[in-house]
Amino acid sequence: MNQQGENGMYFEGSYNYSIVILSIAIAILASYSALSISAKVAHTRGKHRLFWLLGGSLTMGGGIWSMHFVGMLAFHFPMDVKYDGVLTSLSMLASFLSSFIAFYITKEPKNNWFKMVIGGLIMGSGIVTMHYMGMEAMIMPMEMTYDRNLWLLSAIIALVASYSALFLFLRFRSQSSTSWLKWLSAITMGFAIGGMHYTGMKATKFHSHHEIVMDSHSSVNLFLLYGVTITIVLILFISWAAVFFDRTILEKMAYQDNITGLPNRNEMNRFFDTYVGNKSFAVLFIDLDQFKVINDTLGHNIGDILLKEVGCRLRRFMKNGQQAYRIGGDEFLFIVENSNQEQAEKLATDILESIKEVYRIEGNELYITGSIGISISSIKNHDRAMLLKTADTAMYTAKNSGKNQYQVYNEQTGNTELRKMELQKDMQWAIEAGQFYVVYQPKWNVQTNSLVGFEALLRWNHPRLGVVSPGEFIPIAEETGLIVSLTKWTLNEACRQCKKWKSRGCVNPISVNISIRLFQTDTLINFVKDVLEKTVLDPHLLELEITESMVFLDIDDIIRQLHAIRSLGVKVSMDDFGTGYSSIGLLDRIPIDSLKLDRLFTNDLETSSKRAIINAILLMASDLNLDVIAEGVESQEQIESLTQLGCNIMQGYYYSKPMKVEEIDPWIKSRVLE
Numbered sequence: 001m002n003q004q005g006e007n008g009m010y011f012e013g014s015y016n017y018s019i020v021i022l023s024i025a026i027a028i029l030a031s032y033s034a035l036s037i038s039a040k041v042a043h044t045r046g047k048h049r050l051f052w053l054l055g056g057s058l059t060m061g062g063g064i065w066s067m068h069f070v071g072m073l074a075f076h077f078p079m080d081v082k083y084d085g086v087l088t089s090l091s092m093l094a095s096f097l098s099s100f101i102a103f104y105i106t107k108e109p110k111n112n113w114f115k116m117v118i119g120g121l122i123m124g125s126g127i128v129t130m131h132y133m134g135m136e137a138m139i140m141p142m143e144m145t146y147d148r149n150l151w152l153l154s155a156i157i158a159l160v161a162s163y164s165a166l167f168l169f170l171r172f173r174s175q176s177s178t179s180w181l182k183w184l185s186a187i188t189m190g191f192a193i194g195g196m197h198y199t200g201m202k203a204t205k206f207h208s209h210h211e212i213v214m215d216s217h218s219s220v221n222l223f224l225l226y227g228v229t230i231t232i233v234l235i236l237f238i239s240w241a242a243v244f245f246d247r248t249i250l251e252k253m254a255y256q257d258n259i260t261g262l263p264n265r266n267e268m269n270r271f272f273d274t275y276v277g278n279k280s281f282a283v284l285f286i287d288l289d290q291f292k293v294i295n296d297t298l299g300h301n302i303g304d305i306l307l308k309e310v311g312c313r314l315r316r317f318m319k320n321g322q323q324a325y326r327i328g329g330d331e332f333l334f335i336v337e338n339s340n341q342e343q344a345e346k347l348a349t350d351i352l353e354s355i356k357e358v359y360r361i362e363g364n365e366l367y368i369t370g371s372i373g374i375s376i377s378s379i380k381n382h383d384r385a386m387l388l389k390t391a392d393t394a395m396y397t398a399k400n401s402g403k404n405q406y407q408v409y410n411e412q413t414g415n416t417e418l419r420k421m422e423l424q425k426d427m428q429w430a431i432e433a434g435q436f437y438v439v440y441q442p443k444w445n446v447q448t449n450s451l452v453g454f455e456a457l458l459r460w461n462h463p464r465l466g467v468v469s470p471g472e473f474i475p476i477a478e479e480t481g482l483i484v485s486l487t488k489w490t491l492n493e494a495c496r497q498c499k500k501w502k503s504r505g506c507v508n509p510i511s512v513n514i515s516i517r518l519f520q521t522d523t524l525i526n527f528v529k530d531v532l533e534k535t536v537l538d539p540h541l542l543e544l545e546i547t548e549s550m551v552f553l554d555i556d557d558i559i560r561q562l563h564a565i566r567s568l569g570v571k572v573s574m575d576d577f578g579t580g581y582s583s584i585g586l587l588d589r590i591p592i593d594s595l596k597l598d599r600l601f602t603n604d605l606e607t608s609s610k611r612a613i614i615n616a617i618l619l620m621a622s623d624l625n626l627d628v629i630a631e632g633v634e635s636q637e638q639i640e641s642l643t644q645l646g647c648n649i650m651q652g653y654y655y656s657k658p659m660k661v662e663e664i665d666p667w668i669k670s671r672v673l674e
Contacts, residue, residue, distance in 0.1 A: 019074035023067045028190030030063020056103050061096030064193050068134050071197045087137035091130045098126020124159035131200050142206045150203030154196050161192025257326040259304050260311025265327040272384040282339035285373040285391035289403040291330040305361050313354045348372045348406035369404035393417040424476050435461050438493045439658035447648040453509035456494035457658045483515045495535040511543035516550045525564045539569030547575050562591045599632025605641040618646045
């Protein structure tokens with residue numbers, strides 16, 4: 001249709017409405033794809049964020065551009081129209097850059113109003129720029145002018161709709177990928193692009209000052225057709241690549257451990273979440289025994305390589321129905337379907353053998369072992385948490401039993417661990433509640449037939465469990481660090497009692513066992529000073545007992561602190577001598593006053609080899625001016641044998657079990673009568 005005006009001939013085109021609908025559909029789908037892709041920008045970092053940012057920008061920019069030129073294909077004009085390649089390319093660049101900048105500005109999970117304003121302005125301006133630059137790319141024997149009001153309306157539509165779409169996107173992008181709110185945002189953006197385009201087309205007036213030959217059969221512009229087709233294919237490819245990346249690369253990152261390559265805790269949870277059936281499972285909870293020491297001494301790089309090597313060894317045991325996972329730190333898990341106890345124990349034995357083989361890493365020969373807990377049940381009978389907890393409980397039982405072994409969970413194991421947890425919890429406030437008390441075991445000099453002191457020993461009278469053995473609660477206290485408070489309380493109580501005895505004319509030196517934890521705090525010397533001053537106790541009446549394994553943790557520091565303690569006048573003895581590590585080579589350096597022979601030496605004294613060992617220890621102690629105290633003495637025969645060998649100070653049940661304070665006076669009187 002054409003009209004004659006003052007400035008020449010005006011021309012109007014017509015639309016193919018099927019292609020118009022297609023153009024809007026392209027804009028909506030491109031917007032939805034772009035919003036879905038760029039929604040991931042806020043939840044990623046580094047190169048992955050850049051990937052999603054570029055993908056979303058290309059999809060959105062390409063969608064806007066494609067919609068515009070599909071709309072131009074829908075516009076039928078009675079003459080051949082060509083397009084300037086440079087301006088057409090620049091229009092696409094404007095569309096892409098505006099989308100990229102808008103997404104970049106609003107990439108963070110939280111955005112302020114200023115970023116929203118700038119982002120919407122850039123996106124809306126990009127749509128306007130792309131449209132009118134694309135219009136200028138048209139090459140035809142006509143001139144274009146614009147209706148100022150309609151031009152302004154098209155720009156306002158682009159800006160308002162861009163703000164609305166961006167707001168909806170930022171507000172609801174945490175919704176699922178099929179959220180209707182995201183579709184609403186895409187539809188709004190699609191109609192914004194379409195509304196801007198067709199309003200802009202309405203604002204455009206085509207006119208010529210010369211007569212033009214009309215061609216009612218003008219052909220479709222192949223350049224435009226190819227450009228739009230390639231762009232739409234590019235959008236589809238980017239969307240497919242993003243989905244592929246999300247489902248493969250990112251899923252691999254989310255469900256695979258990046259050090260060992262084994263499935264991680266997320267994959268384990270997904271297995272349990274999706275499992276349907278009544279099969280019986282064996283769960284093997286694996287913990288490496290010496291990994292922390294290696295990690296701390298050789299560095300995390302060596303530790304990571306070691307974990308990778310362990311992962312390779314565990315992979316050998318993976319097969320159908322038998323899957324390994326790394327669930328964190330130095331902890332691994334095997335899930336074995338349709339397994340009985342015998343099969344699970346066989347697998348655990350093979351795994352332990354594999355783990356303990358030497359590792360050669362960067363010139364180091366490393367040796368580690370593993371502790372394995374086994375739990376067997378079906379998910380129908382136990383939930384996932386209980387299955388994992390029981391395997392974890394059995395693993396700790398194996399570790400506490402000496403490591404490099406496996407333990408199958410049973411009711412006794414569960415009860416033991418439950419009791420341990422209860423003791424650990426109750427120990428926190430047991431001191432304040434007055435549940436701990438001190439008992440005293442006498443030391444007797446056979447040669448003078450007299451009492452030479454007491455050893456203070458801690459006891460716990462639990463309100464529900466009764467008297468708890470030190471062998472049970474001391475390891476828990478050591479593990480949790482509560483041993484520091486317990487030792488200080490015991491030392492204070494023992495010194496106070498020793499002072500009370502002295503004030504009554506009964507001079508009985510007292511000895512107290514000291515945990516390595518107090519040496520590690522480097523506060524022991526100050527605390528001993530404070531206790532002696534507080535109780536006004538003569539330093540020579542106090543003796544601190546250490547174990548020989550202590551000095552191997554930090555020899556020089558322990559020796560330094562022992563010298564400081566002895567400089568106060570406090571005595572030091574080495575308890576359980578001859579067990580565990582041998583400290584014979586250090587006895588001339590360690591500042592101590594006496595050795596306490598472990599009960600291991602007081603048994604089987606009738607054997608010549610045992611007597612020879614004790615005789616050698618006594619001769620060595622004599623040369624070093626050290627007293628020797630024999631522990632665990634229970635019979636007259638033991639006393640006679642030890643006395644013949646030259647040991648004169650005894651401690652054990654033969655004289656008395658550890659006694660409460662109120663039992664000591666009657667005991668002393670009974671010994672005097674004897």
